[in-house]
Amino acid sequence: MILEIASFQISTGNQIEFEAAFEVAQNILAGMPGYLGHELDRCIEDAGEYRLLVQWRSVEDHMQGFRESPRFAQWRxxxxxxxxxPPSALHYERVFSSGK
Structure with missing residues (x-):
């Protein structure tokens, strides 16, 4: 499992519309092969800053399976x-984990 972390800076005053659009777009994401789960977080200090965390089975599932598919164009x-x-996205692999 890998974690994609995408950063979005949303234009001032468009946060509600962005979140409504994401509600639709997340269904495209969730239907992709290799998709394992996601969450969208809004920054407390900067309401226009968002982080999308997506769990994928592999980097290839994201980069080839999703990003090169026609569904990515719909999502975008x-x-x-x-x-x-422009958004940025990086991939991470877990080194340590802890929790209750």
């Missing part, structure tokens, strides 16, 4: 009108 069309800057 729903969300990109709200981006104040």
């Amino acid at each position: 069309a729903l969300l990109s009108p709200f981006f104040a800057a």
